[in-house]
Amino acid sequence: AQKIxxxxxxxxxxxxxxxxxxxTYDTSDQSYGLFWYKQPSSGEMIFLIYQGSYDEQNAxxxxxxxxxxxxxKSANLVISASQLGDSAMYFCAMREVRIQGAQKLxxxxxxxxxxxx
Amino acid sequence: DxxxxxxxxxxxxxxxxxxxxxxSPRSGDLSVYWYQQSLDQGLQFLIxxxxxxxxxxxxxxxxxxxQQFPDLHSELNLSSLELGDSALYFCASSLRLNTEAxxxxxxxxxxx
Numbered sequence: 001a002q003k004i005x006x007x008x009x010x011x012x013x014x015x016x017x018x019x020x021x022x023x024t025y026d027t028s029d030q031s032y033g034l035f036w037y038k039q040p041s042s043g044e045m046i047f048l049i050y051q052g053s054y055d056e057q058n059a060x061x062x063x064x065x066x067x068x069x070x071x072x073k074s075a076n077l078v079i080s081a082s083q084l085g086d087s088a089m090y091f092c093a094m095r096e097v098r099i100q101g102a103q104k105l106x107x108x109x110x111x112x113x114x115x116x117x
Numbered sequence: 118d119x120x121x122x123x124x125x126x127x128x129x130x131x132x133x134x135x136x137x138x139x140x141s142p143r144s145g146d147l148s149v150y151w152y153q154q155s156l157d158q159g160l161q162f163l164i165x166x167x168x169x170x171x172x173x174x175x176x177x178x179x180x181x182x183x184q185q186f187p188d189l190h191s192e193l194n195l196s197s198l199e200l201g202d203s204a205l206y207f208c209a210s211s212l213r214l215n216t217e218a219x220x221x222x223x224x225x226x227x228x229x
Contacts, residue, residue, distance in 0.1 A: 043205060043222065044223060047217055103172075103214055104175055107159060
């Protein structure tokens, strides 16, 4: 079974600094997808970035980039120039593909990021 | 705004009762997923529908059931509710089976 591990329960960062949120995964599949979601205190889950296992370049979306190291099975999220609004819970997830194209997302336990002014 | 609409946003009910959570996917999305988020279990996949058909089942209790209607909206029915069913229930949708899923704002269910 696939597994996502986020080893940082909480992180505190000064505003405007870059921050790296760790994510390691375990899978025997050759084809998979990795996602990061942000969950602010209001509760909604906001999609941030996606990396496919065959993508040769690291994914980037604005201030978010994904540091994908396939051999190490890691997919760390990097947020550049952090802002107060980045304070939230961050989840790493992996798409598990089953027969007939059925899929589900397997989530890590999350990292609570707090940006200090 | 993800484009996925969930109603109601909050629900308080008593043990033993039955509730229905509703989800309208993003326009054009064919796949709908249901997830449960609780403090002790984290985010757990419940069930997936694609164009009206059930495609995948996760840790969904027998007391829970779901369906996707011809207009692609979905409902999650929770019956014989227990205190432990209190959680945030998310619906997500995706265009196809292998594209990213966008989540609704969730329904916070409290069972008292």
